[in-house]
Amino acid sequence: MIRPLPYLTVLSLCTFSLSAFAEEKPAPEEGVKKAETEKKEDAKPGDKKPGDKKPEDKAKDEKSKEEKAKEEKPKESKGSVTIAGQEVKYVAKTGLLPLLKEDGTGERANVFYVYYAAVGPDGKPLASADATKRPITFCFNGGPGSSAVWLHFGGLGPRKVELDPQGLEGAPHAPLVPNPNSILDVTDLVFIDPVGTGASRPAKGEKGEQFWSVNGDIDSVGEFIRSLTTREQRWESPKFLCGESYGGIRGSGLCESLQSKYGLYVDGFVSVSGVINFENIGGDLQGAVCYLPSYTATAHYHGKLPPDLQSDRTKALAEARAFAQGDYALALLKGASLPAAERTRIAGELARLSGLDADMIERARLVIPPGLFFKNLLRKEGKIIGRYDGRVTSEDYDLLNNYPEGDPSYTNVYGTFAAAANAYIRGELGYEWELPYRVLGGVSWSYNDFAGEVVNLEDRLAKALKYNTRLRVLFCLGYRDLAVPMDSTLLSIEHLHIPESLRANLSVQYYESGHMMYLNLPDAEKLRHDMVEFIRGK
16 A cells, blocks of 8 residues: 655773782782771772662663563464465464664664464474474555555455455455465464554654654664564574565665664565655656556556457557557657647557547646546546556546546545454454554655655665575566556666676566455465465475
8 A cells, every 4th residue: 555645883892900019918818808998998988889880871771671571462362274275273473562772771662563473283383393494474565654454454364354356346344254365374474564553653752753754664664573583583584575565665675774784684575566666656757658558457447448459458568568668758758849740649649558538638748647547537437446456446426627536446445454453453363452553644754865866765675686696576566556557666677776697586477456456356366376486486
């Protein structure tokens, strides 16, 4: 889920010098008594004894002890799910993990998580027998400002929200049912709510702004991953990241920061509808070029392409990409200098590939903003289409506006997932939390650490790949994703500055639906297959 975006160690050495001045060496017993007498005679009230701590150091120690005593233990529960015909039993740990200050004297934040560990016949986690053979995957959504409910209860967890098989219809609430497409049979799972989302909050007296930026977010989620890896003794396990949407940026940064900051090298990163470079989804040139193939795929789904393209989607997408990266990109570069006749020709070809009206496209200066497409593809039918999934439609209640009033692909599922999360966490997991559980929103995000620059993590992902040549990345892309169009990711892949030999570490899979492809049952089955193969190294 991605929110709408605006257009070392220091070593201390202590040296002790001891001098003794004596003309004669006293007998051992006499010397000890004399030394003790001199000590008593020389000592003055308030003198600091060797080993004594300063008052401020004592206060810090006491505070640290208090914080540790207050730290809650995770709530444990047990469950099972049938995957690929086999029962998988597991233990779930739910709770808040504190992020400590650098000096260890207090907490910066508390991060909510749910950790699922598969267990063997003896009821013990499989990783406890041999951590090297049991992978662990850290999962997070995007936003920025989203909790992990979408991947947790939609895609990968042992329980999922029961929706219609195609993921086209919404409901105020829906039951949670066993998820046969969970990947818990091949990897343990940790679902993370970044600070400010879900039940995660800054500690008392701490400002949320330190977490709500690109780098602050990467640092805090990275610290959580390091801490949980240590607490659960998973340093020897194969480790994977799975990030959705803005999680593409977060995951790209984590691949680099975890290894450079902690020496924690991840084996793989799964980017689910992940953005890496904001310019590819927002810029007039790159954004326009990247969106066109997804417009074509969506228009094809709704039967809005001319017969020759409607009969062959593969041909339609190939033609859209060739045009987008050729004549269309050149026309946009020319801007006002583009001859009128050429402008009309380009508008006509865009109309052919998008299903929109050529005159409207020409009036829009050949750039089709996503909202214009959502509103106008099915305008004659009085419907709008979804941003997260272009297959989803709803009635258009504002026929005079050129942009949609809402996003049916989001409003269809928001209430369903919110109800499921709140019920499951308190019910089946047994974790009680009185404050609102923030599914999406609740953070005031800042891009100040990229002031004057486009947020682009391509270089960090490339660096991670070059410094960890065993790192593999799987990109999962939805044909009808109109939040992070598939070609925005493909463009980032092509612009990763890595040796040609490392491109074998990158793989791409496509899905019929949109941003949250797992809401469509056939896509959910394919996503499980693709991720299982990826984790197994196939």
